[in-house]
Amino acid sequence: MEQKFRIEIQNGGSSDTIHFHGNIDSHADYLFAALPGRISKDSLVFDFSKTGRINSMGIALLLRSLKSLKSGKSVDIRIQGASQVNAMLFKMTGIYLMAPEARRE
């Protein structure tokens, strides 16, 4: 059963963690558009451990969101929890150039 996409923000000490739940595609557009307004910290972790598929439209939304956060708010962003396929897409499309993998603790 397809899971409806949602974004959950978990407040941490020095950085917030953004959890992406479900598939990221064209239907996620409005939630990504609202994301910069929900961010208060200058350090973020994007967590994809609850994410399903990310198609080419989803990749475009992620890139747009990363650019907006990094240029508009100078936010440092790290990525964690990507599946094997999603990690490949991040490498292929330059997402990891903008937001490297978070160090595993």
Place this chain on the structure above:
Amino acid sequence: MFNLGKHGKIVCSAPPAISFGGAHEIHEWPIASSRDKEIIISLLEVIIEGSGEHHEFLRQRAALMADEMLENALYCAPRDMNGNQVYAKGEKRILPPGEKIVFRAAFDGERLFLEVSDSWGKLSPETVKNYIELNLVHDSSTDRAGRGLFFMWKFMKDFYVNVVPGLKTSVGGFLLLEPESCEYGAI
């Protein structure tokens, strides 16, 4: 028919065997509306029989490929007289009489064959080649055309596009259960 080599060169070739490489069972699913996409992806995950890391990785790649193939057939293939896209991505749509999209799949235990056909026949070899070249540039441009086709070319072995202008476009290839190199989805 043409294939695209791993460096984006167009290679003319004979059409693929209709038998899908000798797979014992070919699944064929006609599309009636955009809602069918998720149903087909679920069915596709079921026909990949087996468990373990390799099967799970194949299911992930298969779901992504089916998503891109059906998105292209539903939203990129339909064009008006001026060549402009008729439907916006994500828009709910029901196929009108006369428009036909068919998704086909077969799994032989080692290879998963995938093909989607639409009844528009609007995709040219030059367009596909241009999209692949555009996406081979290693940067992080956001709204880049043809990214879905680029993913198909990158993940699928023997990726092909078969066009009967104005009548039919078929796009397909196969995924390996255990990819040999990074070109076909291995890490």
